[in-house]
Amino acid sequence: MLYAYRSFDRQWVLPDARVINQPNPELWRARGARQVFLTAPHDRAPSSAPSLTLSALIPDLHHYSGRGGRTFPSWADADGLSSSIRGPLLSHWTETLGRAPGAEDMLADIAAVGAHPGYVERFRADLGTPGLRIPLTADAALFDEAVELGRRVVWLHTFGERFADPSHGRPADAPRLAPERRPRVPAAGAIPSAPEGMPDQLAYDDAKQRLIVGTGCIEPVPPQVWRYEVSGKQVLVQWFSYRRKHRERPLIGDRRKASPLGDIQPDHWLAEYATELLNVLNVLGLLVELEPQAADLLARICAGPLLTQQALEASGAFFPEGHSPARAAPQGALPGFGAEAAN
Known part of the structure; x- marks a missing residue:
């Protein structure tokens, strides 16, 4: 099956935990027809171009740029029924915008804001501290504009496999220039x-x-x-x-040669x-x-009303310090997962 080896690089993989190095059972269990995986750097700042990339396929550990990172699935389940975005954030944004944004709308908004060079250029000084901080607009019109742009960004990053809509110029096929x-x-x-x-x-x-x-x-x-x-x-x-x-490949780690499988x-x-x-x-x-349009939109979002950190903290949108969500036990979604593979 195909998987997302690197950003914009789809390669083949054997979907079996017995031959995959450090498979993540939660990501495999969440794989589905609506799923979109967002990847971004975690322990370092992005140095150029998009600060995040997206894929419809299971991403490699080093998907973003070949040097680690974090993966954020848009849905917590394979059926696309349970959003990965916390309920308090959705509630607060609903109250602010005057209507309920869907989980896919919020993903599109994040893609529109962060998946282009303008984000890195604008916030380069702030990105000296690793971790992306995405400005969230409190303006309903700007949000709608970001969602439309972001849906096109996701459609492109996923090679037309997600957010297809022919009426908006996004056919369910490989994207093509004029x-x-x-x-x-x-x-x-x-x-x-x-x-x-x-x-x-x-x-x-x-x-x-x-x-x-x-x-x-x-x-x-x-x-x-x-x-x-x-x-x-x-x-x-x-x-x-x-x-x-x-x-x-150059010698790596403890100077061991790469696997002979690489010769096949x-x-x-x-x-x-x-x-x-x-x-x-x-x-x-x-x-x-799309880059000029995205940079212009980001400038207008930053100049307009935003969801503030204080308001989000008060709404319970963030996990309390030291708390992390419970991790569900693996369900064997990937062949070869046993007790030892889950540890």
């Missing part, structure tokens, strides 16, 4: 599928706005898409590093690689187009 801006493989730029032509280098031609994949190429690819980062990790470079001809890999460029690379390029291109 035809005149859509990246494609030109007739003379086919990426070889034979083993001897397996790409090992990824480069970029600024003048031609061309992504060079081995001896093949894709165009047009705007410079902003080529340079798109998630907290210092260039998305396209990282994506390609897991699919290039030579994928040797395709010896040629797969058709699915080309398809997925085009998917990623379209998603990043559409996200880049």
